[in-house]
Amino acid sequence: MRFFTIIFFCLSIFVACTAQQHGSDSTPAHTNALINESSPYLLQHAHNPVNWRPWNDEAFQEATKDNKLVIISVGYAACHWCHVMEHESFEDSTVAALMNEHFVAIKVDREERPDVDDVYMNACQLMSERGCGWPLNAIALPDGRPIFAGTYFPKAQWMDILTRVTKFYDEQPEKALEIAGQVTEGIQGIEQIVLNTEESSFQRTDLAQAFEAAAGQIDMIHGGRNGSPKFPMPANFLFLLDYYHLTQDEEAFKAVEVTLDQMAMGGIYDHLGGGFARYSTDAEWHAPHFEKMLYDNGQLVSLYSNAYQLTKNPHYKQVVYETLAFVERELTSKDKGFYSSLDADSEGEEGKFYVWEMEELKEILGSDVELFAKYYDLKPEGNWEHKNILHQQMPLADFAKQHNITEEQLGETLASGKEKLMARRNMRVRPGLDDKVITAWNALMLKGYVDAYRAFGEERFLQAALNNAEFIYQKCRHDGNRLTRIYKDGRATINAFLDDYAITARAFVALYQATFDEQWLRRADDLVKYAQAHFYDETSGMFFYTSDEDDPLIARKMETSDNVIPASNSMMARALFELGIYLYQDDYLTTAKQMLSNMKAKVIPNAMFYANWASLMVQAVETPYEIAIVGDDFQALRQELDQHFLPNAYLLGGKDEGTLELLQYKLIPGQTTIYVCRDKVCKLPVTSVKEALGLMEN
Numbered sequence: 001m002r003f004f005t006i007i008f009f010c011l012s013i014f015v016a017c018t019a020q021q022h023g024s025d026s027t028p029a030h031t032n033a034l035i036n037e038s039s040p041y042l043l044q045h046a047h048n049p050v051n052w053r054p055w056n057d058e059a060f061q062e063a064t065k066d067n068k069l070v071i072i073s074v075g076y077a078a079c080h081w082c083h084v085m086e087h088e089s090f091e092d093s094t095v096a097a098l099m100n101e102h103f104v105a106i107k108v109d110r111e112e113r114p115d116v117d118d119v120y121m122n123a124c125q126l127m128s129e130r131g132c133g134w135p136l137n138a139i140a141l142p143d144g145r146p147i148f149a150g151t152y153f154p155k156a157q158w159m160d161i162l163t164r165v166t167k168f169y170d171e172q173p174e175k176a177l178e179i180a181g182q183v184t185e186g187i188q189g190i191e192q193i194v195l196n197t198e199e200s201s202f203q204r205t206d207l208a209q210a211f212e213a214a215a216g217q218i219d220m221i222h223g224g225r226n227g228s229p230k231f232p233m234p235a236n237f238l239f240l241l242d243y244y245h246l247t248q249d250e251e252a253f254k255a256v257e258v259t260l261d262q263m264a265m266g267g268i269y270d271h272l273g274g275g276f277a278r279y280s281t282d283a284e285w286h287a288p289h290f291e292k293m294l295y296d297n298g299q300l301v302s303l304y305s306n307a308y309q310l311t312k313n314p315h316y317k318q319v320v321y322e323t324l325a326f327v328e329r330e331l332t333s334k335d336k337g338f339y340s341s342l343d344a345d346s347e348g349e350e351g352k353f354y355v356w357e358m359e360e361l362k363e364i365l366g367s368d369v370e371l372f373a374k375y376y377d378l379k380p381e382g383n384w385e386h387k388n389i390l391h392q393q394m395p396l397a398d399f400a401k402q403h404n405i406t407e408e409q410l411g412e413t414l415a416s417g418k419e420k421l422m423a424r425r426n427m428r429v430r431p432g433l434d435d436k437v438i439t440a441w442n443a444l445m446l447k448g449y450v451d452a453y454r455a456f457g458e459e460r461f462l463q464a465a466l467n468n469a470e471f472i473y474q475k476c477r478h479d480g481n482r483l484t485r486i487y488k489d490g491r492a493t494i495n496a497f498l499d500d501y502a503i504t505a506r507a508f509v510a511l512y513q514a515t516f517d518e519q520w521l522r523r524a525d526d527l528v529k530y531a532q533a534h535f536y537d538e539t540s541g542m543f544f545y546t547s548d549e550d551d552p553l554i555a556r557k558m559e560t561s562d563n564v565i566p567a568s569n570s571m572m573a574r575a576l577f578e579l580g581i582y583l584y585q586d587d588y589l590t591t592a593k594q595m596l597s598n599m600k601a602k603v604i605p606n607a608m609f610y611a612n613w614a615s616l617m618v619q620a621v622e623t624p625y626e627i628a629i630v631g632d633d634f635q636a637l638r639q640e641l642d643q644h645f646l647p648n649a650y651l652l653g654g655k656d657e658g659t660l661e662l663l664q665y666k667l668i669p670g671q672t673t674i675y676v677c678r679d680k681v682c683k684l685p686v687t688s689v690k691e692a693l694g695l696m697e698n
Helices: 002-014 040-044 057-066 080-090 093-102 114-127 155-171 173-189 204-215 234-247 250-265 294-311 314-330 358-376 396-402 407-425 439-456 459-475 498-515 519-535 568-583 586-609 611-621 634-641 689-697
Strands: 069-075 103-109 136-140 146-150 482-488 491-495 625-630 649-654 673-678
Touching (some): 040 080, 069 114, 069 155, 080 155, 093 103, 114 146, 155 173, 234 294, 234 611, 250 314, 294 439, 439 459, 439 498, 459 498, 586 611, 634 689
Parallel strands (some): 069 103, 625 649
Antiparallel strands (some): 069 136, 136 146
C-alpha cells in the first residue's frame, strides 16, 4: 500500500504533457569526463554538452558538497532509444544547461555495471506506470537514493520533469527524503529470499505443475511466449527440452520445435549473415529490433545444437553454422575474446544495414528475384516500413514441392542469391560495434561453441572454445581467482559480478565434458570457491550479485529470476550441482539443493520466469547418470555418445583413470570401457555406445 502512495504522489508531481520529438543534427563542440572511459556507450556521450561523469565516488561527493540532485542515466551501445534521447536531449545545449545547472549527471553502461542498472530499474518499476526500459533515467538525492525514475522521454517532457523535480526538491526537501527512504526500502526488499528450513524434496509432480504453468504461456502457432514483443528466451526452451527428455511429453517437444522453426525462418534471424537479433517487435518473429547481442547468440547456438542432437533437423545445423560464422567474422577479437554487440542503427536509421528495396533486389538478383521474393516474402511495396526484411515463409522442402523444383535446385539458387546480396550488403555503412569483452557473456558463447562441437564434431568449434577459455583465464582473472567484468584495449576493469563467476564455471565444466581435461574442472572449482567466499549469504543460503569487496550501493541485491540471461543464482546453483557430482563434493550438492528449495515455491507456478531453476529441478528429480569412458579410444566413444541428446548424463574419463574418484579402478588394459553409473553406483562395464544407451534406458 505504501508504494501506491509513492507512485500516486510521484505521478501527481512529475507527469508532464507529451511533447513532440525534436532532434538536432549538430553536435556541440564539447568534451566531458567520459572521454577517459573505455566503454563505447560512454564514449558516445563524451562530446555531449552535458557534463557527464562516470559512476564513481567523486560524482556523489560533488553532489553532496553542492547539495545537487543526481541524474543517473543508464543505457548500452546497441540501444536504439538511447541514441534517440541523446540526439534529442543530451546533444541539445538548452537541455544541457538545465542539467548542468541543477544536477550532477552520471552516465552508466548497464553492461559494465548491471548492479547499478538493477537498483535503479527496480526504482523505475516501483515508481512508474509507463513501463521501464532503456534508456533508464533516474533522479536521486546526493547519496544515491532515488526520488524519480523513468525511461525514454522526448525533449520537452524531459525538460519539464527536470524543472518540476528541481522545484519539488527545493520546496519540499523533507518530502523528498521521505520518498527516497520508502523507495530504497522497497528496492532492498525485491528478490530477497528466505531460507527454506523444510527438508528439500523434488518430485515429478512438481515438474508436471511447472510445465503446465509454462505451457499456458506458449504461442503454439508462432512459438515463443504469447503476444509481442517476442524475445528468444533460450533458457525456457532448454528447460522444455530437458522436460521432454525426462517425460516424453509431446506437447513440450512441439513447443520447442515450433519456436525454433519459426525463429529460424523469421526476420529475427539474419538469413544472409547468420545470427539473431535481440527480439521481434511483433508476434510472428518478422520485424526485429535489429541489434545483435552476444549473449543471445551464445545461448541460441546451445539451444539449436541440443535440438539437433534430438531431431537431426538439417535446418538447425545450418542455423548453428551460420551463427558461428557470424560470431567468428564480426564478434571475435584478435586475442579470441568475443565482443558484446552490434548496434541496431547505421547512418542514424534503425535496420538500414539489413533491409532491401525491391528495385535493388531486382538489380542484384536478376532473373532469380521472383523465386527469391516468394521464398522470403519480399514485396514491391516492402513488407516492413516500405522496405523488405528477409522472412522465410515455409520450410525449404515444402517450398520446393509447392513450386515444382528440386530441393537441390532451390538450395543452389538461394545460396547464389544470398551470396550476391551479402556482397552488396558488405558495401554498406556497418552498424556500430561495441567492442568491450564481458566475461559472463563470453562464457555463454564459449559454452555455445562447446555444445556445437559436441553436436557436430567440428574441431574448429572446440578450438574456438579452448581459445576463449584461455583468454578468460589469462586476461580476466587476477590476484588468484578474482575475475574482472570487462576487458577492452588491453585493460581488464571492474570487479566481476556473480554471473561472471557462475556462467564461467559452468562453461569450464562443459569444456571438461568435451575434452576430459581435468584442468577445466579444477579451474571451475576455483571460481566457485572464490564466489562462496565473497558472494555467499549464510542467512538465506543464496548468493549476492555483488562481491563483499565492492563499494556498497543503496541495496545489495540477489538475482533470482531467469530472464534473457538466466539468473546468476540459478547459474551458480547449477555449477555447484555439476561440480558436486564430478568432484564428489556433497557440500556443493547440498548448497545447490538448498538454493533450489528456497526457490521452489516461485519456480513451480512461474516456470517461464524461472526456467533455469526448472532445468535444475529436472536434475534433482531424476538422478543424473555418470558415464565413465576409460581407455585409448575414449574420444571416439565420447563423440559417438554426443550424437545423442543426453541432458541427464555427465560424461567423464580419458586414456587413464586420472584423479577423479569415480574413475578409480575403471581402466581395463587393452580395451576402452564404458561404465554407466548413478549416484556413484555403477553397472557392469560395456564396450559399445549401444550397450551403454541400453543400460540408461533400463
